[in-house]
Amino acid sequence: MVTAPDTSTEFKEAPPRVSEWRRFRRVFFQRRIVILGLLVLLLLVFVAIFAAWLAPYSPYDQNMRGTLQQPNKAHLLGTDAIGRDTLSRLIYGTRTALIVGFTTVGIAVFAGILLGLIAGYFGGAINMIIMRIMDLLISFPMIILALFIAALLGGGIQNIIIALGIGSLPGYARVMHGLTLSIRENDYVMAERAMGSSNMRTMFSHILPNALPPMIVLITLQLGGIILAEAGLSYLGIGIKPPGAAWGAMVNDGYRYLLTNPMLSFAPGIAIMLVVFAFNLVGDGLRDALDPRLRGTL
Amino acid sequence: MTAYIIRRVLWAIVILIMLTLLVFFSMRLLPGDPIIIYVGQSQGLIGMAPEALDKLRAEYGLDKPIMVQYFNWVGGIFRGDLGKSITYHDDVAKLMLKRFPITIYIGAITFVVATILGVLGGMFAALRRGKLADQIVTPLSYIGICIPIFWLGVLMIYAFGLKLHWLPTSGYTSPFKDFWMSTRQLVMPVICLAIADIAALSRQMRSSVLEVVRQDYIRTAWSKGLSERLIVIKHMLKNSLIPVITLMGFAIGMIFGGSVLIESVFNIPGMGRLMVTSIFAQDYVVVQACTLIFAIIVLVSNLVVDMSYGWLDPRIRYG
Numbered sequence: 001m002v003t004a005p006d007t008s009t010e011f012k013e014a015p016p017r018v019s020e021w022r023r024f025r026r027v028f029f030q031r032r033i034v035i036l037g038l039l040v041l042l043l044l045v046f047v048a049i050f051a052a053w054l055a056p057y058s059p060y061d062q063n064m065r066g067t068l069q070q071p072n073k074a075h076l077l078g079t080d081a082i083g084r085d086t087l088s089r090l091i092y093g094t095r096t097a098l099i100v101g102f103t104t105v106g107i108a109v110f111a112g113i114l115l116g117l118i119a120g121y122f123g124g125a126i127n128m129i130i131m132r133i134m135d136l137l138i139s140f141p142m143i144i145l146a147l148f149i150a151a152l153l154g155g156g157i158q159n160i161i162i163a164l165g166i167g168s169l170p171g172y173a174r175v176m177h178g179l180t181l182s183i184r185e186n187d188y189v190m191a192e193r194a195m196g197s198s199n200m201r202t203m204f205s206h207i208l209p210n211a212l213p214p215m216i217v218l219i220t221l222q223l224g225g226i227i228l229a230e231a232g233l234s235y236l237g238i239g240i241k242p243p244g245a246a247w248g249a250m251v252n253d254g255y256r257y258l259l260t261n262p263m264l265s266f267a268p269g270i271a272i273m274l275v276v277f278a279f280n281l282v283g284d285g286l287r288d289a290l291d292p293r294l295r296g297t298l
Numbered sequence: 299m300t301a302y303i304i305r306r307v308l309w310a311i312v313i314l315i316m317l318t319l320l321v322f323f324s325m326r327l328l329p330g331d332p333i334i335i336y337v338g339q340s341q342g343l344i345g346m347a348p349e350a351l352d353k354l355r356a357e358y359g360l361d362k363p364i365m366v367q368y369f370n371w372v373g374g375i376f377r378g379d380l381g382k383s384i385t386y387h388d389d390v391a392k393l394m395l396k397r398f399p400i401t402i403y404i405g406a407i408t409f410v411v412a413t414i415l416g417v418l419g420g421m422f423a424a425l426r427r428g429k430l431a432d433q434i435v436t437p438l439s440y441i442g443i444c445i446p447i448f449w450l451g452v453l454m455i456y457a458f459g460l461k462l463h464w465l466p467t468s469g470y471t472s473p474f475k476d477f478w479m480s481t482r483q484l485v486m487p488v489i490c491l492a493i494a495d496i497a498a499l500s501r502q503m504r505s506s507v508l509e510v511v512r513q514d515y516i517r518t519a520w521s522k523g524l525s526e527r528l529i530v531i532k533h534m535l536k537n538s539l540i541p542v543i544t545l546m547g548f549a550i551g552m553i554f555g556g557s558v559l560i561e562s563v564f565n566i567p568g569m570g571r572l573m574v575t576s577i578f579a580q581d582y583v584v585v586q587a588c589t590l591i592f593a594i595i596v597l598v599s600n601l602v603v604d605m606s607y608g609w610l611d612p613r614i615r616y617g
Contacts, residue, residue, distance in 0.1 A: 136316045139597045140589070141555030144573075148589040151577040152327055228446055232559050235448045236574050251449050258452065259460050269449035276444040 028289040037281025055088035112172025120180025134170035142167035220283035224276035381583035401568035412495035420503025442497025451563035468565035547603035
């Protein structure tokens with residue numbers, strides 16, 4: 001739309017309105033390292049989905065005549081103590097790591113957001129009960145809580161997801177609780193209440209969307225932490241049941257052959273680091289792009 | 299201040315009671331007869347005569363109402379009775395007495411190392427922002443939060459133990475028996491346990507110092523001619539430590555959580571390894587005791603962290 005040129009000299013020109021999405025894109029894609037992190041993540045998701053096509057061998061097939069091979073043309077990363085191809089197991093391990101990471105965080109985020117939102121919005125006795133239980137859960141180091149739960153329920157991938165989910169839930173609930181408390185005080189929430197909207201509507205269509213940006217950053221950074229915790233648990237032998245492939249368990253399996261076949265332990269460790277690194281890079285990029293306090297500086 | 303401390307301690311006691319309830323009642327979620335908590339594998343129970351089972355139940359107090367059982371258990375803890383281990387055929391308290399000091403000793407060294415290196419590293423990175431020190435510390439801190447600590451342990455065993463033969467690859471010796479050997483054995487576990495905390499603390503410290511440097515009171519300090527040393531130590535360090543202290547409570551949790559992994563990697567007979575071996579042995583009484591003790595350590599250290607705020611930041615009034 002063409003408007004008449006502004007001739008008044010009294011007012012300075014207002015700063016141009018930049019849409020939040022445009023600013024997000026600009027800041028997020030500005031740093032090359034963040035893009036690198038994103039690409040690595042996309043690649044890993046691709047590898048996890050198409051593991052069956054990408055893996056040169058079956059990750060379960062044993063070959064007793066070709067055990068503990070050094071990296072060679074047929075087996076790029078060598079074979080393990082019962083002749084399974086390390087590269088194929090690594091590729092299938094991506095699947096395990098990402099499934100555990102995403103489902104755990106998914107469950108924890110859903111429950112954590114709900115609990116934090118309810119506690120912060122209603123306050124009073126509900127707040128007291130929910131947040132005190134969160135205080136209780138947070139007093140366990142996550143891996144200890146996960147071990148305890150795994151000891152009760154037994155190993156296996158579902159139980160690891162439950163254990164890590166319960167372990168990471170209080171973090172989300174606490175952050176969501178804090179956000180709800182501050183967002184609740186805004187005028188638009190009061191206006192919404194004055195117009196007679198229900199509690200549900202205020203909570204889910206006004207408070208929740210405003211709390212999402214910081215939650216997304218937290219979720220991305222936490223995904224790396226969950227994958228580290230899962231690797232730790234599977235290193236200890238609690239986690240996906242053999243012969244399933246998990247990176248942590250592969251490090252442990254290779255430990256005994258460290259002097260002769262170091263690649264057995266090294267390769268899965270590098271994979272773990274790569275994923276966690278990528279999640280952290282993307283999380284940092286998201287934080288810069290979503291933090292309203294950095295508006296103007298970035 | 300006193301009122302705050304009292305309230306905070308009372309609150310910690312409430313959490314502690316909830317903790318014992320949680321640990322006790324979640325043990326009852328185990329499938330099957332609760333008697334397996336005390337005798338282990340359930341296979342042996344199947345063929346048992348009902349009278350023998352009843353006798354066994356009475357022996358462990360399982361014939362009493364559940365709240366009575368709970369209070370008996372808590373009462374036992376106060377008397378130093380944590381139950382009997384089925385794998386070690388010994389009192390859990392006795393097992394703990396041997397392993398608890400090892401874990402605490404390693405944890406305390408790690409905490410001191412992590413705090414000193416994290417705070418100093420972060421401070422230098424901030425004061426020499428963009429210069430060499432910063433360019434070394436910042437990427438290192440990134441690696442520190444991404445690396446799986448058990449894998450770092452394996453890497454170090456490979457490099458310093460198996461290839462270079464600088465350090466023993468595993469084991470633990472009491473520092474009272476052979477101090478030199480003990481210290482050599484502790485180098486790698488302590489680095490592994492500390493790395494994540496060094497990284498987290500130095501990142502926090504760096505951004506915190508960068509924040510403090512801009513404050514008016516620092517400019518005032520410079521303009522009234524104080525020496526750089528005095529400004530850095532008295533004004534910058536103390537003020538930028540406040541957000542770092544918050545992280546320290548979390549760091550302690552990380553150290554003791556990590557001890558489960560690191561004690562397994564380096565074959566250290568501490569509480570972490572006891573917990574892992576007991577899980578596989580289905581020695582539930584020991585698992586229960588380990589969980590409780592780890593949680594209590596974290597609870598107490600968070601209490602101490604909360605209280606140290608007042609010393610660092612007199613603005614906090616503990617209303």
